[in-house]
Amino acid sequence: MSPSSKSIPRQIGLIEDHQDYRRVLQQAINSSPHLICQHAASSVEAFLAETATTPKMEVILLDLNLPGIHGVAGIPMLFQRFPDTRILVLTVYDHKPVVLEALAAGASGYLLKADRLDTILRGIDEALSGGAPLNSHIARMILTTFNAVRPAAPEIDLTDREREILSLLAKGLIKKEIADQLSVSYHTVDTHVRNIYGKLKVHNLSGAVAKAIQLGLA
Amino acid sequence: MSPSSKSIPRQIGLIEDHQDYRRVLQQAINSSPHLICQHAASSVEAFLAETATTPKMEVILLDLNLPGIHGVAGIPMLFQRFPDTRILVLTVYDHKPVVLEALAAGASGYLLKADRLDTILRGIDEALSGGAPLNSHIARMILTTFNAVRPAAPEIDLTDREREILSLLAKGLIKKEIADQLSVSYHTVDTHVRNIYGKLKVHNLSGAVAKAIQLGLA
DNA sequence: CATTCTCTCGCGTGTTCTCGCGATGGAAAT
């Protein structure tokens, strides 16, 4: 795991408003021979000011509950300053909306302060190697919302042709255009659409398209 | 982390066709005082036969590339036999479709054989405590597909009213029904829909609904 | 060999949509 001792240490940033915890973390990072943490701030604003001339920042550990700019809001700002950095959220928050927002904003991982220091250091290494370290409870949260999105499709079996037509409809084509594209008559497309209505229990195109997309059929 | 020595060890199952690796794993599990692995099989079939009278199985480590029934297909079978078990996939496969299938089937975690033994043991503990241990590269894969669903919405700002109407359209309502439900005239709904068309650059309801859903606007 | 499924095609009628070309009033911003 540990890289060769000759390599330049990787620059790690730290944004955390609790002074004690920040110092502990910084020390832990700096005690890793392949990592270095020169910039540890207590807010996003302070961090950006402090690193105004810093060329590179490989990983940023980011708390969310910060004075001034909230961590989630800070993510895009940090990316603007350091486009290639990997941001790891490190917080006590484990509420689903916050987690999803942070990850949607581009965070490369989500660790909790309940995690042990070595877990956090391992997380940094994983982020450096292209991984996305997630606290396992956070991972579980993500998986459940992930599976909630596809509620075990209620066994709707459309034919290939029906699926094909449905996906063209979802692109905004009208029946006549679909007929042309498939080289069949308007009536054929119309019949397929009727059959789709029956199977999806809808009565118009928009309903069919909506249902198809939501069920992952198109 | 380690529970008190008085507690009954947790029953761990193991399904892995490589004999050597299976034995190493079993030994590692059994060297944990709070875990016990009495059933280690080389296929799903063998495991189910072997545990026919076993009352409880808290965690099952499951390889995917197995003789006979494939691991992913085995997941529902294992759940049928042990409804409350937590299944952790442990394999070399890291191809997205397989990963997503396994997780959709209900796996509580996904570890790679490249992970260290102590990582795997920690994964078992995390699963026992309600977490979902994910190899960080697998986690990254999940996050990217997660974010791919919402491809950084291209700054489409619909008004609240437009969004409202859009979501009703996505339920299959026709304009007149929407007008009634919102207690406005048909023409009002029609005007809103026209404005939506302009903003989404579409020319019919199904296209608008499709785009809205795909962009997460409805 | 009969049945079932799927894809294909046709017509007519009433309904719904699309869009051009308007308008008014209120709220917010400049």
Next chain:
DNA sequence: ATTTCCATCGCGAGAACACGCGAGAGAATG
């Protein structure tokens, strides 16, 4: 105070759709 945005409402013409009621051909199943 003027502009801008938003929500509201109106009409009419032509296009597109929904649906009832058909049909034939080929493939698969039994």
